[in-house]
Amino acid sequence: MTQVNPQLSERRVLMTELLWSFGVGVLVVAIIGMVLVTALTMGVNPPSNVERIDPKTLHLSGEFAEQNLGTTVTSDGIIARVIATQFMFVPRCIQVPEGRQVTLRMTTPDVIHGILVTGTNVNTMVVPGYVAQVHTVFTRTGDLLMPCHEYCGLGHSEMYAVVQVVSQNKFRPDSNGRAVCAQR
Numbered sequence: 001m002t003q004v005n006p007q008l009s010e011r012r013v014l015m016t017e018l019l020w021s022f023g024v025g026v027l028v029v030a031i032i033g034m035v036l037v038t039a040l041t042m043g044v045n046p047p048s049n050v051e052r053i054d055p056k057t058l059h060l061s062g063e064f065a066e067q068n069l070g071t072t073v074t075s076d077g078i079i080a081r082v083i084a085t086q087f088m089f090v091p092r093c094i095q096v097p098e099g100r101q102v103t104l105r106m107t108t109p110d111v112i113h114g115i116l117v118t119g120t121n122v123n124t125m126v127v128p129g130y131v132a133q134v135h136t137v138f139t140r141t142g143d144l145l146m147p148c149h150e151y152c153g154l155g156h157s158e159m160y161a162v163v164q165v166v167s168q169n170k171f172r173p174d175s176n177g178r179a180v181c182a183q184r
């Protein structure tokens with residue numbers, strides 16, 4: 001039977017602990033360094049595009065004033081503008097045509113929201129201070145649910161809109177290029 005030297009075994013325990021502390025220390029420094037380097041060199045961006053807007057005044061004038069919200073057909077294509085706010089989307093329904101490129105542009109005056117349109121590739125965050133932009137083509141007609149998918153407060157679960165996809169011959173914008181949802 002071999003006699004264990006208590007002095008030696010305590011020394012070994014200490015060395016093992018120091019070795020692991022050193023290893024963990026190196027990893028922590030490496031991870032913090034990686035976070036700092038990527039943040040400083042690659043930029044810290046919201047999803048989609050980097051386009052700033054003042055959340056305090058966006059409703060007063062400019063692109064996201066009330067009269068500009070909803071779907072508009074312009075020379076740049078079909079653009080649907082929506083404001084996400086606690087706890088609703090304005091407007092609550094947007095009409096878009098099937099089979100044509102649509103640009104969704106969204107922003108928020110309050111907190112971070114998120115949107116997705118069920119059954120499509122539309123999925124983005126809506127971050128205060130930025131305009132979120134998504135391009136898509138809706139491939140079938142019908143009413144698609146667009147819920148908020150980022151917890152934004154007590155009314156989060158009640159926050160949704162509807163995307164009304166209509167066939168191209170039913171998509172009839174008015175003389176100003178504006179299209180609104182048909183009564184459902």
Ligand code: CUA
Nearest residue numbers: 148150152156
């Ligand atoms: Cu807006 Cu959740």
